Amino acid sequence: MTTAPRDDIRFLLGDEERRLRGIDPQMTVLNYLRLQERKCGTKEGCAEGDCGACTVVLGEADGKGGLHYRTVNACIQFLPTLDGKQVLTVEHLKSPDGSLHPVQQAMVDTHGSQCGFCTPGFVMSLYQMWLDGGTDDRGAINDALAGNLCRCTGYGPIIEAARKAGGIAASDPVEHHRRMAIADRLARLTSDKAMLAIEHPAGRFFTPKTADQLAQLLVTHPDATVLAGGTDVGLWVTKHLRRLDPVIYLGDVADLKTVAMVGDDLHIGAGATYSAAHDALGHLSPDLGELVRRIGSRQIRNAGTVGGNIANGSPIGDMPPALIALGARLVLRMGDVRREIPLQDFFIAYGKQDRAKGEFVEKVIVPKPANATQFRAYKISKRFDQDITAVLGAFAITLENGVVADLRVTFGGMAATPMRARQCEDALRGKPWNTANLEAARQALARDFTPMSDMRASKEYRTLVAQNLLTRLYFETTSPGVATRLVGAEAMAHA
Ligand SMILES: Cc1cc2nc3c(=O)[nH]c(=O)nc-3n(C[C@H](O)[C@H](O)[C@H](O)COP(=O)(O)OP(=O)(O)OC[C@H]3O[C@@H](n4cnc5c(N)ncnc54)[C@H](O)[C@@H]3O)c2cc1C
Ligand code: FES
Ligand code: FES
Structure with missing residues (x-):
């Protein structure tokens, strides 16, 4: 039986539950935090995913009863994409008794802030590293901070703060219990497993939960904008001031997030982020892993998808040339009909791809290079x-x-x-x-x-x-x- 859709966006803002109805679904998470919640710690620098001043941490169920955390750029994420997740901002780090979080204290101790505009974003990237257990490794720290720009302090003290802050082990009993409790709350909040169907004068927004639902929605709305990680689409709204109607978000479609070897082929679902696909691609070839690591920043890779990089048809997207050289194939789907084409044939001309209205990219299949192939x-x-x-x-x-x-x-x-x-x-x-x-x-x-x-x-x-x-x-x-x-x-x- 299919669950009826609902129209209220449910998530945790820190520890507080939110159920929002009647809000423009193309409002960015950043604008929501600053303008509706008056949580102005999260800053706007560029509004295009480049500077990291808007970095927030998202927590979501990891499918094993625990919680998975990732940083994203709040400036290019739309509010409904928070459904079923926890969002943490710099305001949530301080303890109830007013004491600073270890990453904040480390920034103070190392003089990691001058004007402070970039600081909340850096603190959230440091917080993500802390949640991941912390590291001393300069390369890993650089990588985690590459999406945060600072014009006045310089990076030396901030890198020092990363080292000084340390981290928490996910197996720490108190931390483990805390994460389980949040995961449980999120599961109860969205226990109806319903998709969002938001009808707002500013535009409609759907969040299908299965590939079948997505396929059906696209047949009904062939002119809809498909939204994956939003690292391209978000900018159409924040920079080009476009209104999109309707939007169909595939980030909640569980069966599109799989990354799996099937025989000698790597199957990457269209909803898999770069971060999710990184290890498997690096396993196929170290150069492929390194290429993925150099795409955007940690925040961009935590949201952007391989499927989106292909579907947008850009002549300077990083994945298509690499995957074409490896002989990748693309699976496109319209309704219940699928077709498989060589990836190289998908790109017809500038801005023109072999994708019909109502059709979507379901997955990309990357063959493992033969042993003799470099x-x-x-x-x-x-x-x-x-x-x-x-x-x-x-x-x-x-x-x-x-x-x-x-x-x-x-x-x-x-x-x-x-x-x-x-x-x-x-x-x-x-x-x-x-x-x-x-x-x-x-x-x-x-x-x-x-x-x-x-x-x-x-x-x-x-x-x-x-x-x-x-x-x-x-x-x-x-x-x-x-x-x-x-x-x-x-x-x-x-x-
Ligand atoms: C700061 C910044 C840095 C970046 N750096 C890089 C970089 O180094 N290298 C690089 O290649 N790109 C880069 N990008 C571009 C972008 O991150 C990538 O193109 C990314 O892969 C897009 O994926 P997405 O999931 O965010 O797609 P979205 O923005 O959600 O969608 C992109 C396009 O694809 C369509 N689409 C998405 N999924 C599907 C689907 N399954 N079926 C049909 N259509 C679909 C959308 O409708 C839209 O037209 C950067 C972007 C930003 C903002
Ligand atoms: S405001 Fe610059 S990345 Fe979001
Ligand atoms: S402290 Fe001023 S931009 Fe970083």
Whole structure:
């Protein structure tokens, strides 16, 4: 029996229960916190997911009776996406007796704040690290803080605060009990397991719970905007001031969140976030894991999905070139009808994908590279962390006795869509992998693409860097140890 939909958004704000009705469903979590709750600790810096001043922590059931926490950018999340979750802001950290939380105290002790505008966001990222048990590792701290920008304190004292604050073990009996109690409250709050169907003059908003419900809703509303992590869609509202009607949110569809190996293929449901898919992708290939780690920030990866990165059809999305090089396939669904296509065929032209109205991306299937195949993905951007790609080269190469037995070369940022470099591939397939053929392939690569100049890179730079990435592939696959030296040089360049 299907449960009737409801129209009140239920969640915990700290320890307090909220049931909201009659609110514009495209109100951001940030605006709700600041304007309705007057919890103004959470700040607005950019309203586009870049600066981290709006960072909040979300707690949600982990499916095992416990609670899973993650940071997100409140400025690009819509209020109904809180349904069934706990939201924690900087106001919730102080104890009832007024004493500061260990991460706040560590910020005070290390002089981690000057103007303080960025501070609540940093504190929430530090709090997430504390909830995860804390770490001393500089790389892990950098990674957790890369989505928080500070213009005046500088990062040294804040990194020191991360080290000083330490963390709490999830197995700590008091903490374990606290998390179980919150998980229990959340389960009771949404025990009806009903989807939200909000009808508001500003727009309608639906949160299906199953893929079947989602499919049915999209057949009924073929012009609806599908919302996954909102790291693109959120900006349409906050920056482009668009009104969306209706919106169908797939973040609550449990059967789209699976990430699982089926034989030699990795199946990634369209609702799986980057954070959820990271380990499995890194297991397929270390370069794939590193590529995911460099997408946006921790907050963006905790919300954004691999499916959304494909569906938006951007020529500079990071996942499509890598997944095309690996021979990924896409499963699209309309109603009860599914079709499976090679991912490369999904991208038809700029802004045009092979997706009919009412159809949605259900999952992407990524084959495990054969043992003899080497995979590399190189992302070139102006900044190492939290930056959009200028050029991305992805290569899957199979060498047999020094000859290129098979090769798939795909680039992002070089054309109107992510695209295979066919002439480059043809120049190498079946040929010895040597410098003469490398040079011929570099020339072929220049014929494959006519890139454009924009604020990220000139067309000349793009062509040269694409050729140089091919050369990098050559050195990494022919000279043992060169990869380590190149990575070391890159790390120094960014130090
Ligand atoms: C600060 C910041 C940094 C970023 N950095 C990077 C980066 O380094 N690399 C990168 O590639 N991208 C980056 N992005 C872009 C964005 O995070 C990614 O494109 C992300 O994968 C989008 O996924 P999402 O789940 O948030 O999609 P959403 O924003 O929810 O949706 C994106 C588009 O896909 C459609 N859609 C989503 N899911 C489906 C589905 N299952 N079926 C049909 N249509 C669907 C939506 O309707 C929309 O058109 C960044 C964004 C921000 C704000
Ligand atoms: S306000 Fe800058 S990331 Fe949200
Ligand atoms: S303390 Fe001023 S921006 Fe960080």
